[in-house]
Amino acid sequence: MSLRERYTEYERRRTAKFSRRLPSWRTRRHRRRLTVTWALFPVFLVVVLLTDLRGTGWFLPLWLALYAGWILVWGLLRVLTAALTETLSPSLDERQRELRDRAIFLGYQFGLLTLLPLLAYLLLNQRSPDLGINASILLAIAFVVLAAAPTALLAWVLPDDDPEDFQDQ
Numbered sequence: 001m002s003l004r005e006r007y008t009e010y011e012r013r014r015t016a017k018f019s020r021r022l023p024s025w026r027t028r029r030h031r032r033r034l035t036v037t038w039a040l041f042p043v044f045l046v047v048v049l050l051t052d053l054r055g056t057g058w059f060l061p062l063w064l065a066l067y068a069g070w071i072l073v074w075g076l077l078r079v080l081t082a083a084l085t086e087t088l089s090p091s092l093d094e095r096q097r098e099l100r101d102r103a104i105f106l107g108y109q110f111g112l113l114t115l116l117p118l119l120a121y122l123l124l125n126q127r128s129p130d131l132g133i134n135a136s137i138l139l140a141i142a143f144v145v146l147a148a149a150p151t152a153l154l155a156w157v158l159p160d161d162d163p164e165d166f167q168d169q
Contacts, residue, residue, distance in 0.1 A: 007088075008088060008090045011087055011088050011090070014083065014087075015082055015083060015084070015087050015092075018078070018079055018082040018083045019082040021079045022076075022079055022080060025076075025080055026080055026160065027160045028158065028159060028160050030080065031077070031080050031081070031155040031156065031158060032155070032156055034073055034076055034077055034080065034155065035077065035152045035155045035156045037073050038070065038073045038074060038077060038148065038152050039152065041066060041067075041069065041070035041073065042070070042141050042144075042145055044066055045063065045066050045067065045070070045137075045141050046138075046141065048062055048063050048066065049063070049134065049137050049138070054133075063137070067140070067144075070144060071144065074144065074147075074148040074151065074152075077148070077151045077152060077155045078151055080155060081151055081154045081155050081158060083151075084096055084099060084100045084103075084154060085100055085103055085104060085107070085150040085151045085154055086151075087100065099154060099157070099158070100150075100154070103150040103151070103153045103154035103157075104150045106149075106150070106153050107146075107149035107150030107151075107152075107153055108149075108150075110145075110149045110153070111142075111145060111146035111149055114142055114145045114146065114149075115142060115146075118135075118138050118139070118142055121134075121135075121138065122135055
């Protein structure tokens with residue numbers, strides 16, 4: 001068996017494992033709630049940055065807790081979408097491949113739009129002494145938005161899973 005075939009088989013097993021987790025949460029309602037929650041986290045992170053709590057000792061713990069919560073929600077979305085956006089094409093059926101490709105395309109477009117305010121901020125504040133740390137924080141936010149946007153978009157549009165699929169397990 002070639003390396004590619006082994007990796008494809010690994011992807012199939014991983015996708016199957018993800019698709020069996022949290023069966024009662026695999027409804028559009030749950031996925032959409034988590035997607036809205038995921039979308040609110042960057043807003044809260046930017047608000048924490050703008051309130052300038054850095055001198056108080058609250059900034060780092062609050063920001064890291066929010067960031068970790070955001071990553072956790074992204075992980076839940078990955079489980080509820082069976083990690084389709086990260087799965088290779090040979091491991092997917094035609095419908096899954098179409099959904100994945102559409103989500104990745106829209107996520108890419110959304111990611112580019114996310115970078116525009118960051119670019120504007122960098123250009124408008126280029127003489128600010130805090131630009132380095134603020135830009136780093138904003139890039140950390142943009143990184144997760146770019147990485148997770150396809151999963152969030154897919155979670156929003158996926159229909160409810162068929163309960164009969166879980167009766168065998």
